[in-house]
Amino acid sequence: MTQRQTGHSPAPAHPQPSRARPVADSARSDILAAAAVLFYARGFTAVGMDDLRTEANVSLRRLYQLFPSKDLLIEEVLGIWRDAWSSGIDAQVQAAADPRQRLLAVYDFLAGWFTSEGFRGCAFINSFGEVGGASGRITTIVREQKKHFQDYLADLATELGAPPGLAPQLAILAEGAITTAAIAASSEPARQARAAAEVLIGVALSPAARD
Amino acid sequence: MTQRQTGHSPAPAHPQPSRARPVADSARSDILAAAAVLFYARGFTAVGMDDLRTEANVSLRRLYQLFPSKDLLIEEVLGIWRDAWSSGIDAQVQAAADPRQRLLAVYDFLAGWFTSEGFRGCAFINSFGEVGGASGRITTIVREQKKHFQDYLADLATELGAPPGLAPQLAILAEGAITTAAIAASSEPARQARAAAEVLIGVALSPAARD
DNA sequence: ACATGATGAGAACGAACGTTCTCGCACTCC
DNA sequence: GGAGTGCGAGAACGTTCGTTCTCATCATGT
Structure with a gap:
């Protein structure tokens, strides 16, 4: 995966808060951290992928890119x-x-x-x-x-x-x-x-x- | 929008006719028995009302007549x-x-x-x-x-x-x-x-x- | 025997959810 | 600069599930 660092952000018109994207890898740990907390608090089935997207502040696309299925995510959380x-x-x-x-x-x-x-x-x-x-x-x-x-x-x-x-x-x-x-x-x-x-x-x- | 199905009709204030029909009231215990077994084996969410209908050999209508919601059924199973x-x-x-x-x-x-x-x-x-x-x-x-x-x-x-x-x-x-x-x-x-x-x-x- | 009301079988509905797809945008490379 | 690429936002899809509704059937009371 190509790493990207936005050296100079030209401050766009920003219709929405397009914050400076953190390094790509942090999304993975953000998701895992959110999943570990939410799954523990409410169980696997009660937590939807949408909840994880919201809590981890990532797009659904990115979420499925990093964890192709909920089951795989669950297995990693068990490891955590x-x-x-x-x-x-x-x-x-x-x-x-x-x-x-x-x-x-x-x-x-x-x-x-x-x-x-x-x-x-x-x-x-x-x-x-x-x-x-x-x-x-x-x-x-x-x-x-x-x-x-x-x-x-x-x-x-x-x-x-x-x-x-x-x-x-x-x-x-x-x-x-x-x-x-x-x-x-x-x-x-x-x-x-x-x-x-x-x-x-x-x-x-x-x-x-x-x- | 029939909100109540326990229609108190003028005449039939008596218990269920348990003669000509396959014993009407056994449905309730059949459902509870099936629910106790299935819920224990697979958990609440993994067992659908349809599974219970099949296992207990009752119609969905009757099932909801006896247990207006899954949650109520679960509570009774906990009692069992x-x-x-x-x-x-x-x-x-x-x-x-x-x-x-x-x-x-x-x-x-x-x-x-x-x-x-x-x-x-x-x-x-x-x-x-x-x-x-x-x-x-x-x-x-x-x-x-x-x-x-x-x-x-x-x-x-x-x-x-x-x-x-x-x-x-x-x-x-x-x-x-x-x-x-x-x-x-x-x-x-x-x-x-x-x-x-x-x-x-x-x-x-x-x-x-x-x- | 007919009206009544309850019943069984299952279709239908609405919501939730996992997963995929579309689209517009920012950024990169030639 | 223009084509290509990766991304975010979120709509869309297909399925499952709890719950309700339809309709034909049948037992029963008068």
Whole structure:
């Protein structure tokens, strides 16, 4: 694609506000950013391509040029959500001092997320609920994301020297906290899940309680 | 512009003639049964009124006569799901011997549900994910249902003499198990959640023991 | 038996949506 | 300067879907 920079804008008669066009690539990220926000807030089907055009300030032509179909756009948005989740949680986890604190930092991250503006639960769970089995493509991506999270917790648990049964339980706690917080519109589940995680970790590390 | 179709004719103030015709009132339960199944399997938006007509073997006219709009039908289906959940879980819980076993029976119920044909996660969570904040009506019903489940667990926990902090943790475990099982298409989360619940219950009943 | 009113089958309507097309305009290259 | 190209704005198209309407049919009451 040819890049264009308007070196000198001769200030036309401008019947309409023909603003200086930004670099072509910014449209792509604008669209993705708008889609990530709108899809999360209202779901895939409730957001039309027209809404995205309006929110991202691009023409429909350009939108379809960059994303030939809504499905493709949805898939890219799922990737954005995955990256945002990974980097967000990892930042909080890596800031913790020891393996135990790193595991618990997961629930501290959740607590902050739950109180953030526009929190509406896990985007992947919502996506799964929305498309159900209609889109095997989306289902696969959601499944991979959850698998990735479980592996992530498993690594943290291994780092702590915990038996392999712990990580799935901690993952279940996290998932349950997310959906409970979303539906109840409360951040309390994060603290409750954290407290439960502390108990499970403590018991898992105590030799007497080994199974 | 006939706005009302419940014409109160002079004569026929009596119930439906259920003799010569194929039982007239069964249409209502047929529709609800079909809607409960189809909505759960594919979501609200993916199931059209035409699909319901076909599946329930009624005419469109009759369908709209019994349920003036899709939204009203959806609300009734949510009620059906609520009753099915309540009676299903309560049957398994009441079959247990003591309070502790009754709490754990919740996760046994989940294990059976997860392996049942067509399991696709919690219908309420899926509904919440699908309509998001679009329908405050549905959101309210989902919230009430989850609140009801938490209260149910709280009663069971009280019966056991456990501190009030236990029930929310057990609820989070159950919610997490449901979504994890749905996405991973596995019943393993039920057993993992049960094991975690056993630990949490044990610790909750011996407050001084741990830590 | 006829009028009445309810019913089933399905056409029709109106809105929404994903996608494509048209057109005029600005800019570039020869 | 003129042909070509990429773009924005938005109309247009085809489909889907919720909802209503038409019409022929049929059971029933008098």
